[in-house]
Structures are given as C-alpha cells and as structure tokens.
Amino acid sequence: MNPLRLGILGSGKGSNFEAILDAIYAEELDAEIAVVLSDVEDSGILQKAMSKRIRAVYLDPGDYRTRLDPEVEEQMVRILQEENVNLVVLAGFMRILKEPMLEAFPRRIINIHPSLLPDYPGLEAWKQALEAGEKITGCTVHYVDAGIDTGEIIAQGEVDIFDDDTPETLLDRIQRAEHVVLPMVLKAFTDGTLP
Ligand code: GRF
Numbered sequence: 001m002n003p004l005r006l007g008i009l010g011s012g013k014g015s016n017f018e019a020i021l022d023a024i025y026a027e028e029l030d031a032e033i034a035v036v037l038s039d040v041e042d043s044g045i046l047q048k049a050m051s052k053r054i055r056a057v058y059l060d061p062g063d064y065r066t067r068l069d070p071e072v073e074e075q076m077v078r079i080l081q082e083e084n085v086n087l088v089v090l091a092g093f094m095r096i097l098k099e100p101m102l103e104a105f106p107r108r109i110i111n112i113h114p115s116l117l118p119d120y121p122g123l124e125a126w127k128q129a130l131e132a133g134e135k136i137t138g139c140t141v142h143y144v145d146a147g148i149d150t151g152e153i154i155a156q157g158e159v160d161i162f163d164d165d166t167p168e169t170l171l172d173r174i175q176r177a178e179h180v181v182l183p184m185v186l187k188a189f190t191d192g193t194l195p
Helices: 015-025 044-051 070-082 099-104 125-131 167-191
Strands: 004-009 031-038 056-058 087-090 109-113 136-143 153-160
Touching (some): 004 015, 004 070, 015 031, 015 044, 015 167, 031 044, 031 070, 044 056, 070 099, 087 167, 109 167, 125 136, 125 167, 136 167, 153 167
Parallel strands (some): 004 031, 004 087, 031 056
Antiparallel strands (some): 109 136, 136 153
C-alpha cells in the first residue's frame, strides 16, 4: 500500500498523531495524513492537527456513551472515503466502531493499545497491569474487529515495570514505546511487509 493515505481518529492529546507526523517529516515514513477526526471538540489531537494545517474534523458523537450515533459513523465513513484514506489509525479513540466503519474498511483499521494484549484489554490498561503486580507490560498495535481490543495482533513493544512506578510514570514509558511501534507498523504497510 504505497503511498499511505491515513485517517487518524483520536479523543485525547494526540501524542501518537505527533509521532506519526514526525516520522513523515523525517522521511522515515512515506505517508500522508489526509484527515484527523475526533469525538472530542477541544481535544489536543484536533488542535495539533489544525496547527499543522491538516484537515481536522469534530464529529458530535450523539447520545451514546461508548459508540458513535450510527448516522455520525456513516458521516465518518463518507469523510474518510472522500479523502481517499486507505488506512485508518485509532490513536486514542475512545469509542467502539461498528458496522459502518468495519464494513467500509475491512482489515484497514488499526489501533494502538497500552498493554501487551491479550492481557489487559479495555480502559486504563497500564493501571491494570501495575495493580496486578506485573513486571513487564507494553503496547500493542492490532487490527480492529467488532470486539474491544480483540483484533489480530500486528506488533508489540515491551516496557519494564519498576517497583517505584506510579500509573503516571508507567504510562509515560508505555507511550514512548507506542511512539516507536506505531510508526514502525505504518512503515511495514508501505514496505508491503503487511498485506
Ligand atoms: C495511548 O496511550 C493509546 O494506547 C490509547 O490512548 C492513548 C492515546 O494517547 N489507546 P495520545 O492521544 O496519542 O497521546
């Protein structure tokens, strides 16, 4: 898949979006970010995209708490298709995708999750690993399917857990690993290493 036209979905601060953009600017990754979409109007990821003059779209998610209103999800599909996006990256997108997105982009949606899946799916995975007394955790990039953090695993990065770690120090280290693993996976798509 060369060149990659990325659509990035996020709800948070957008550090993974920045890591992807840095890899593009450094010419380590032959890709273009076509559009950034968010369900959070004042999110860092939208602000960062706007400051880089990348199309940034807020979609009002509607009344559901954990998914998008189906019409909004159709709108998301239309925007991604009109931008000719060929890979969708969930970078901290906090809603579950349903049929409109899954059917429009089969095996073309990936997610970054802050644990070594299949361990600790769901929310605040780094806290779950810390509270369970793990010595190693990490991050996982996987294809998105209809489950929560259940899709086929593409790549992982391991992170040590130290005795004096707090949730904050651990998350910081996991995110630094994410910023390496996610661009590396995208590069594998451009190399044709990933189908
Ligand atoms: C990341 O830690 C990712 O694993 C999780 O949400 C966080 C997003 O962070 N799914 P950011 O918005 O990319 O900084």
